[in-house]
Amino acid sequence: MLPQLDDDAIDTLLVRLNNGALPDATLVLDEARRSAIRDYQNIHACPGAGKTTIIALKLILLAQKWPARHHGICVLTHTNIAKDEILERISVDAAGRALLSYPHFIGTIQDFTHTFLALPACRAKGIVVRRVDDDATAGFLYSRLSKTARIFLASGHQRDISDLRFEFQNGALKLTVPGTPGEHTDSYRSMRDAKKDAIKNGYLFFSEMYAFAEDLLAANPAVGNALCSRFPAVLVDEMQDTQKYQDDFLTRIFPANSGVEFQKVGDPDQAIFDGMGDRPNDSFNGPAVVLQAIADSGRFTNTIASKIRGLSSRRVALTGSRAELENAPACSIIVFDDDTIGNVLTKFGEIVAGLPARNRRTVKVVGGIAQNEAGGNSLNIQSYWPAFDRTLSHRMALPSTFCGAARRCAGLVDGPVHSYTHLLRQCVVELLRLADKTVVSRYGNAGPITFANLGQYLAAIGKAVQFNRLLAEMVMMDEVTPDGWATLANALCAVCDVDVGHQDVAPFMAFSEVPEELDDEAVLPGNVFSNPNGVSMEVSTIHGVKGETHDATLVLETKFNKLFDVKEMLPFLIDNDLAPPVYDPEHPKNHPSIRAGFMKKLYVATSRARHLVCLAVHKDRITAEQRQVLHQVKGWAIVDLELA
Secondary structure (H helix, E strand, O other): OOOOOOHHHHHHHHHHHHOOOOHHHOOOOOHHHHHHHHOOOOEEEOOOOOHHHHHHHHHHHHHHHOOOOOOOEEEEEOOHHHHHHHHHHHHOOHHHHHHHOOOOEEEEHHHHHHHHHHHHHHHHOOOOOOEEOHHHHHHHHHHOOOHHHHHHHHOOOOOOHHHOEEEEEOOEEEEEOOOOOOOOOHHHHHHHHHHHHHHHOOEEOHHHHHHHHHHHHHHOHHHHHHHHHHOOEEEEOOHHHOEHHHHHHHHHHOOHHHOOEEEEEEOHHHOOOOOOOOOEOOOOOOOOOOOEEEOEEEEEEHHHHHHHHHHOOOOOOOEEEEOOOOOOOOOEEEEEOOOOHHHHHHHHHHHHOOOOHHHOOOEEEEEOOOOOOOOOOOOOHHHHOOOOOOOOOOOOOOOOOHHHHHHHHOOOOOOOHHHHHHHHHHHHHHHHHHOOOEEEOOOOOEEEOOOOOHHHHHHHOOOHHHHHHHHHHHHOOOOOOHHHHHHHHHHHHHHOOOOOOOOOHHHHHOOOOOOHHHHHHOOOOOOEEEOOOOOEEEEEEOHHHOOOOEEEEEEEOOEEOOEEHHHHHHHHHHOOOOOOOOOOOOOOOOHHHHHHHHHHHHHHHHOOEEEEEEEEEEHHHOOHHHHHHHHHOOOOEEEEHHHO
16 A cells, blocks of 8 residues: 555645745645645646656655555656656655665666566576667677678668667567578678677667567566566656657556556657657657646746747646746847848847846757758758857767777866766776676676776775776876877776787777867867857757756757748747647658657747747748737747848
């Protein structure tokens, strides 16, 4: 029997949490939020609804009354960022900290699948999993292919090495071979042998972990029953981004008749990854699904809410509770032509300057399409600002060599120190993986080195102190020279008990020469446009700012296929009751599906800002009637660049 949560318990917790809080930081819950905490109905939380706060409050209240020692709460998220946000919120409470250990589980859906199903299934098959990574696995497979197999893949439509994977079909594991060559061919044998080699070396695609988990569930139904018993309460965050295969998988583990309280929380209006890979779920994102809405946002003002309400594909009656700023500039539609498109960002900076300095600290410019293929006559972010480079980001990907990572760190040009040490530690994990190093767990099993157990490995070989000193030395380097790098590489391998001459280690630890002009670009802080009036703004894709909050946001019109996103959405900004386009997963590239994608992307983009939202549209794609209604009825300011 799960603990019963009521308003008295909620009020008691709020009194404790609000004790000593500043007035603008006081937690106040309306009935929609209280209901989401008390019960287990599926929740549609609008942007800025305080979704993470609601989840954390519910978890703390459950933890205060949790009666079982061997049954726990399972909290599943789509990303590690969302998981970390929940952990941070509940860790400040004594009761909440009890949820950080057995019998409870808080992690991504992928973590859950690995921990309870896929890894045990792999161990039972004698597979030692060393790296679950789509790009790395595809690269490993391709490197093992014969020339004939590579030609075969390149010569056919939709033949990709990434499709060489195990799938669970018709109750059994099956190896899918791209292009379906005959088993007697060299191409088939080469791909089959490459797959065997990948499995032997522990390389797997993410989806294959689900396939192995499905195989385990089918062979041992009691495993699913055990998980239902272990977790009588399951909460899924960011449900809108959960793919259909993940949703179906969770439903098989926790079916409706299992007695498990299963609550989904998210915003289907922000499901902007539809059509970018596997099919989206329909148990939450489906247009006919009934969800309980939390429609009041604490992020933005009601002025902004009234302007973007028509972009809600689920027709949520969006409101905003943030206080209006006095004499703030009006939300604006910047109208440009072919000659003035390069002035759009500058004009936005002039509008932003009307905000008080404390209310324009985070200013962003976003667009749906970063850049198009060469030769295309299309509209994208680079059309407004040619210097935009979507590869520039604070989020550091793992370089192909350790020396490449060291170059990024040299001089500490930009970003916090911990981001550099994190990158270097990632490279050390890769180094140890290439050297086939293992660490013995507390259960006596030898397993691969991971970011989480790196410290345990170093402690076991008695080199933790030396390692930390060497890492600090690497972080503080001013430059990377061939001789200096050779010394560091040898020292690091010695500390980590690795043979620097190992056939797989040597290429990763080799000195890599970077052309001077690229070396300079590698340290740029990102895509920052500095306006002549002193207002700086970061330029990004809409996908890149999902989950963020800005003071002011400009949404640039871009083109996908034959359609322009802002133009297509103007009717919905005018008429909140206009029937929204519906995404068709069977025809993701038809106009209704593309327009449905536009609606969700522009909803995400326009709902980031606290105080100011602006749009940019070409003068040929906004009619005189639309201009009049948007200005006189909807309250947008219309700024004509060609008349400036």
